Amino acid sequence: MTSDNPTFELQILHEDDDILAVFKPAWLLVHRGMGRDEVTLVDLVRDYLGPGKVHPMHRLDRQTSGVVLFAKSPEVTRFLRTEFDEGRVDKTYLAMVRGIAPDDGFIDHPVPKSEDGERIDAQTKFRTLASIEVEPRAVSVVECKPITGRFHQLRRHMCHINHPILLDSNYGPTKLNRKFKEQWGMPRLTLHCSSLTFARPDGATMTVDSELPEDLAEVWTRMGIWPVE
Numbered sequence: 001m002t003s004d005n006p007t008f009e010l011q012i013l014h015e016d017d018d019i020l021a022v023f024k025p026a027w028l029l030v031h032r033g034m035g036r037d038e039v040t041l042v043d044l045v046r047d048y049l050g051p052g053k054v055h056p057m058h059r060l061d062r063q064t065s066g067v068v069l070f071a072k073s074p075e076v077t078r079f080l081r082t083e084f085d086e087g088r089v090d091k092t093y094l095a096m097v098r099g100i101a102p103d104d105g106f107i108d109h110p111v112p113k114s115e116d117g118e119r120i121d122a123q124t125k126f127r128t129l130a131s132i133e134v135e136p137r138a139v140s141v142v143e144c145k146p147i148t149g150r151f152h153q154l155r156r157h158m159c160h161i162n163h164p165i166l167l168d169s170n171y172g173p174t175k176l177n178r179k180f181k182e183q184w185g186m187p188r189l190t191l192h193c194s195s196l197t198f199a200r201p202d203g204a205t206m207t208v209d210s211e212l213p214e215d216l217a218e219v220w221t222r223m224g225i226w227p228v229e
Helices: 041-049 074-085 153-160 174-184 214-223
Strands: 011-015 019-024 065-071 090-098 104-108 123-132 139-146 191-199 205-209
Touching: 011 205, 019 041, 065 074, 065 205, 074 191, 090 153, 123 153, 139 153, 174 214
Parallel strands: 065 191
Antiparallel strands: 011 019, 019 065, 090 139, 090 191, 104 123, 123 139, 191 205
């Protein structure tokens, strides 16, 4: 699969009477918005669930892969929307960043709430899973947990601490990104939503996991940093 000729099939991670959790591959938009893509994740879910309104609970950027959660009814939508809005959903991401990142950290730095919005408080926790010296520059794999959910928060926060996510065309160094792409064949932004932990309407806590997809895992394995010990 490439950005030039993408084909997409719905990949279900979990389904029950209330929710549907699916894997979003890179290059697939969650919903159409400003884009003109022929197919979006919402389209695939609607085709699967049948007629009716589809309720995605959150979004991932076009090049970000990972777990996306859908509610199956307006009642569950309202419940989960409150959980997301009040910061009770535990989101975990994996990213490859430039340089030897600190063992762990807490980033408290305001970012825009939306693309053209005012800057508001934003917090992210992270820990480094592995680091390695490679050409053209040392890299680290970090686990990030956004406490808030702002526009491009993880991408902005990792850049803020001078460890930008590799192949980030908005916030990363263009020349270095180009070198990594040429040296290792990196296919896209190295960011993946690996798990969501949340409360269900019945009060039970649930976790949905998504393994690192092949397009990133293959490159990280060749680099000698994946799987992490």
